[in-house]
Amino acid sequence: MRVVIIGAGPGGYVAAVRAAQLGARVTVVEQGWVGGACLHWGCIPSKALLSCRDVLAKVQLASEFGIQISGAISVDLQAMVNRKNKIVSTLASGVRTLLKSWSIQLIEGRAALLDRQTVRIIGTEGKENTVSADAIVIATGAQAATVKNLPIDGDYIVTSKELLDLSDIPKTLLIVGAGVEGCEFASLFAGLGSHVVVIEVASRVLPSEDIEVSSHIQAAFKKQKIDLHLETQVVKVKKVNSNVQVTFSNGTTIETDKVLVAVGRHINPQGLGLENVGVAVGKRGEITVNKYLETTISGIYAIGDVIGKSMLAHVASYHGKVVAENIMGNLMEVDHNVIPSGIFTAPEVGRVGITEDEARKRGIPTRIGRFRSIGLGKAHAQGETVGLFKVIADAGTDRLLGVHIVGAHAADLIHEAALGMRLGATAKTLATTIHAHPTWAEGLMEAAEDVSGEAIHLARKRISAAAR
Helix, strand or coil, X not given: CEEEEECCCCCHHHHHHHHHHCXXXXXXXXXXXXXXXHHHHCHHHHHHHHHHHHHHHHHHCXXXXXXXXXXXXXXXHHHHHHHHHHXXXXXXXXXXXXXXXXXXXXXXXXXXEEECCEEEEEECCCCEEEEECCEEEECCCEEECCECCECCCCCCEECHHHHCCCCCCCCEEEEECCCHHHHHHHHHHHHHCCEEEEEECXXXXXXXXXXXXXXXXXXXXXXXXXXXXXXXXEEEEEEECCEEEEEECCCCEEXXXXXXXXXXXXXXXXXXXXXXXXXXXXXXXXXXXXXXXXXXCCCEEXXXXXXXXXXXXXXXXXXXXXXXXXXXXXXXXXXXXXXXXXXXXXXCEEEEECCHHHHHHCCCCEEEEEEEHHHCHHHHHHCCCCCEEEEEEECCCXXXXXXXXXXXXXXXXXXXXXXXXXXXXXXXXXHHCCCCCCCCCHHHHHHXXXXXXXXXXXXXXXXXXXCC
């Protein structure tokens, strides 16, 4: 079986390796960066810099732990960026080595479909050739979305790509968009000393998250002196000397060193030659696929961001494994019901399943348990007592519908809940599972206990069995 994969991001290269493991002869075509946007200017580089922020926050609180640090604490952003670049380079080299170890052919160039079994490739030096395939996988991802009245110039008005390579910390940073990307960069640069202003058209930050999660992050932003302008849009932008003057729809005008446009990502399948073979796309440009990730043309598949389901690197990697199995005859249906996610703000957010509001809109009766991090011994020991564990269960069956965590290690902790949901666990199952003490995971146990009013470390009267 000969498989050609267009794109070497977290979906494409994972699909390539799994297909090779299953015995396929695999060619991967990549016109940009092996490892994709996630590795080069998304997940990994941003988390590398956020980790630097976390170290700084700990150092600033060292005296509270009985550790005295003499002299001024300074921030060297260029050194942080150099560290980030080294991490990215190491991991990118690792992906190339991985492909080579599985005898996967890597061609660097731009690919387009000529027909359902032929891919034309224009190499980086302009040389053109074609590759035949029994199956083709499109894994080209997405790119940063833009705003009409905020033209990206790469200097004053930037995307996350440019912001990740600054050598100096901006005194003032305006972030347009309070979704995941905007909130993570707000936490990063506020922690490094910038005056951060965030503008968002919705009524709250992280509008896709549970409302209690949003409230916690907004409270944290207030403590971090991040200025929020909600239900507001940019109406005018003007260059003033070495700054940008921005006017908001609420009448506010500010001058800022940089403007980060963080309004999400959009699918861009243009140039792939989909029209040559009749691959159907949706209104947003997303490639239409069935439950096996096959497009409307037999033998051509699509995975990751480009299908518009859930634009997360780990979902793309999951798609990559599923599509490889399907191509090799081991049919697997794609399942998007349990997708954990993490947001690396300060504090972190972990989420799996639906929100309380989503359950209400679907007409699902629920019981909800909550437990605050301040009730955990481990939280006090580590000096990180801000946070919330929230468990949403079906009122009739007690099955887990959604779990939301705000606080330290939330993005790691959420996977216990994800596994539970995957296995059809109930809140009672989670509550009666023995959790080691003292750990952060005890917060999940207590929140699950609170679903039935039985949390030990909540100071309130236990409800009767009849009331349950």
